[in-house]
Amino acid sequence: MVYIAHLRSGNHDIQTVREHLLEVKQLAESFGEKLGVKHLAGLAGLLHDMGKYTDAFKNYLVEAVNNPDNPPKKGSVDHSTAGGKFLYEEFHHSGLYPAILAEVVGNAILSHHSYLQDFINPDLESNYLKRVRDKELDEFSMVKERFYKDVMNQESFKAYVGLALDELETFLNRDSPCKMEVKLMLLTKYIFSALIDADRTNTRLFEEGNNVDVSTENTPFEDYYAKLLKQLQLYDQSPLAHHPINQLRVKMSEQCDKFAEKPSGIYTLSIPTGGGKTLASLRYALKHANLHNKKHIIYVVPYTTIIEQNAEIIRGIIKDDENLLEHHSNVTLEEERYDSAIDTGTIEQKLRLAKDNWDQPIIMTTMVQFLNVFYAKGSRNIRRLHNLSEAVIIFDEVQKVPVNCVSLFNDALNFLKFYGNSSMLLCTATQPALDYVEKRLAINEHPEIIENLDEVIDAFKRVEVIDEATNQTIKNDQLVQRIKQQMESVSSLLVILNTKAVVKDLFSKLEEKELNASIFHLSTSMCASHRKEMLKEITRLLQEKKRVICVSTQLIEAGVDVSFDCVIRSLAGLDSIAQAAGRCNRHGEAELRQVYVIDHGSEELSKLKEISYGKQLSKRILLDLKRDCTAYGGHLLSTQAMNKYFKEFYDHFESQLDYFVPKAKQNMTDLLSASNSSYHQAYVQRHKKQLGLCIRNSYGTAAKYFKVIDDVATPVIVPYGEGRDIIAELNGQFSIQQLSKLLRKAQQYTVNVFAHEKEELSKQGGLVSYLDGKVLVLKESAYNETYGVDVKNESKLEFQMF
Structure with a gap:
């Protein structure tokens, strides 16, 4: 009897369970091999749809085909429990490593139509054990018999599991700063990612009538590197090539090229604002990827505006739009579960199977999306995780990592460094102290690419920061007059405020005045294409020396290559002030220009705690400088001032670095920890027995409450x-x-x-x-x-x- 995994919409061609399991196994193996867990990932693929070897599931499919207008209820036949239950019964009581294998791989299998199960949940029950231990499955003995007969015999299967156990032992005993519970958590997520992507990809290829996904091995980094060097040679021939600023940019770019030869690791690139960071980091990434056989280059940025501008620069060099993905956000809403068999041909299936797995050679995305891959609910996010291994990941403006995500961020990067064979580059003019916090980031020794950094910072000094914030507060009516006054001595002015509401109000007030200037508004309420057009027009007018006023939220601060005669910045964190200064006299057009720091009295910052405290800290440092002009080396944006700022900033938020979840009354790091002691202690107290599991994570609960930003x-x-x-x-x-x-x-x-x-x-x-x-x-x-x-x-x- 033929057992069916999928029916193709339209012609109802079949994909057998055997075909699907073996093809998903092969694809999952290729994903797992990057982490040294080929057989662990392959085992998940081999068993994930084992439960389709039942007459009940076959009848379920037939009914769905015969009654398309009234199909059976989704999920009414459980096919995803069998593989996890099989592993639990066969291996969980056979020793430590077999038990861990059953839990890690079994959870991935149970969850492949939803999200990872809690090993213990807030109600002190185990969603995992309910499925693998307590749930009775009809035809289960026949399922195992059919699997051994049709897919892999017992002897071969036992040998395959033996290879998986060897990988697990090697993986868990590898030396790294990652605690055992973090290793297990991220290994489970990686196996889940490999399974989800392999399953979705194989199902999509079957539905499309294809056998091979041709795009997965395309890594043309050598060609891109040659194109970049050719472009840099053209820059060297330009009339401005001998300007001191451009000479410094060339020197730093060459240092990035040389540094790319170093082994994989976590390094820092502290190029001052306006120092040519985009092309310098791309030069490092392309050469490093080519020399060290990396599969992807991934740019992670705080704001979508940086994606837009950086993508345009990189696209102009590589001339290959198909291989560059700009991933701003998920366009579609996440569904809790779906059934690939019964949803065949529906919009639900198409949305689920749509290619969204970050397998392009160059990916540009946001910090929100990066953290969602590791920690947010939904199979769409985690599907991408395995493609973060064997990659060069460039974190542009890394100081913008949200405070409550610092520990989670550090765990993810340490995992990618020690297990994922990835290289991470922390790019910013204002390096945060991520190796200062308790759950520290394992930055390599001698990590900084730029030589003689203090000298470079001095050489790039193009602005003076003028303190108007410690004198008085100012509101928009007064600010309009201040702008009008400033425009008498300059032709272009950028005003950066902390909230969209005050930006919009100021813009409206400016439009009412006769200022003889083009006035622009920028905020995240505009789509990427809209902002791109606005910035293109602003840049054109600035180049033509026309009169321009731009009022913006902080989105313009990072990575946007514009240069104004003057900047007014509402008081915020020191890193934000430094970034704002980078939009003034960016290319050294004048000897020195002014950046005015004001204290805006109408900004509502009660929900923006990081900006609010950053503002307080910066004000303190400004007051120190007012009392002693030699403090912090004599200027606000010195490395001494920045180090003081970030250490005090992280000290203040120390209790929040582990992402506290009020509804769960736990830190996110504890929910994701195998030593999740409070739930386990309560479980033992209630049930008078141990949980009986090696892992005690609450994956589903943690993902349910994870949001990079508070407001969904x-x-x-x-x-x-x-x-x-x-x-x-x-x-x-x-x-x-x-x-x-x-x-x-x-x-x-x-x-x-x-x-x-x-x-x-x-x-x-x-x-x-x-x-x-x-x-x-x-x-x-x-x-x-x-x-x-x-x-x-x-x-x-x-x-x-x-």
Whole structure:
């Protein structure tokens, strides 16, 4: 009898269970091999759909095909428990390593249509044991018999598990600063990632009628490196090549090239703002990837504006758009579970199988997305994790790691360094003290690429920071007059404030004045394409020496290559002030320009605790300098001032570095820890017995509560430029491949709206849902040509395309 894993939509061709298991095993092995756990990952692939060897599942499929308008209830036949239960019964009582193998691989199998199970949950029960120990499965003995007969005989299977056990022992005994519970947690997530991607990819290829995924091995870094060197040679021939600033940039770029020969590790690149960090880091990454056989180069940035600008620079050099992925956010909403067998041909299946696994050679994404890969719920996020191994990962403006995620961030990077064979480059002009905190980052010895850093910083000094913050507070009406006064002596001015509300209000007030200047507004309420057009126009006007005023949130501070005559910065953390200074006299056009630091009295920072405390710290340092002009080496942005700032900053937030979860009354690091003692102690007290498991993590609970930012944001596609065409296409019919391309393109036209904004938009009728409610879209009237998202749904779209 033939047992079926999948039926192709349309012609109802079948993929047998045997074919699916062996093909997923092979693909999972290739993902696991990068971590030295080929057979552990392969074992998950081999057993994940073992439960489809039942007559009940076969009847379930037949009924779904015969009654498409009234199919059986999803999940009414459990096929994902069998593989995990099989491992538990066969190996859990056979010693320490077999027990750990059963838990690590078994949890991945149980969870491949949802998310990893809790070994112990807040209700002091084990979701894992309920499935593998307590749940009775019909036909289970026949399932094992059919598996041994059809897929792999007992002797071969036992030998395969033996190889997996050898890998597990080697992995767990490898020397590293990662604690055992962190090793087990991240190993489990890695196996889960390999399984999810292998399963989704194989199912997609079957649905599309393909045998091979041709894009997975494409790593043309040698070619890209040659193109970059050719471009750098052209820069050397430009009229400005001999300017002292450009000579320094060349020197630092060459240092990055030489440093790329060093072994994999965690290093720092502290190029001052405006020092050519994007191309220098790319030079390091391309050479290092080529020399050390890395599969991906991944840029991780704090703001999507950096993605937009860096992507444009890199795309212009490599001339290969297909191999560069800009991943701003997830366009579609995450579903808790789906059934790849019964959902065949549906929009749910297409969305699940759409290629979204970060397998392109160059990926540009945000810190939010990077942390979500490791810690957020949903199979879409974790599917990408295995592609972070054998990679060069460049963290641009690494000082922006959210305080409550510092320990989790450090755990992830240490894992990638010691187990994932990845190299990490921490890029910023203001290095945070990530190796100062309790759960420290294992930065390599002598990590800094730039030689004689203090001298380089002095050579790059192009601005003086003027303290107006310790004298008085200022509000927008006064700030308008201050801007008007400043524009009498300069032709371009950038104002950076801490909240979108005050930025929008100031812009409105400036528009009412006769200032004889082009006035621009920038914020994250605008989609990437909209901001890109705005920045392009701002850059053009600045180059033509036209009069320009730009009012922005902090998104313009990092990685945006613009140069204003003057900057006014609302008081914030020292790193933010340094980044703001980098938008002034960026290329040394004048000998010295001014950056004014003000204290804005109308900013509501009660929910922005990091900005609020950073502001207090900076004010203290400003007061120290006011009392003693030689303090901190005599200037606000010195390395001495920055070191003091970050150490006091992390000391203040010490209790929050481990991500406390109020509803669980636990730190996230404890929920993810195998020594999760408080739940286990309570379990023993209640049940009068031990849990009986090696691992006591609460994976599902931890993921449920993990949010990089406090307010949950929802992606919406906006009707700006090509966004209108994308929205129109969402009504059509398309293959999985076409949908993958469409969703990738849609990221440029997506804005994340917070819960209160989404509620207001819904109330005002500004939101429409597409693709069975999985994609949200703004109406034309809910997107404004100047501000972006208009929650009042009152905008008239008359876009000025620059």
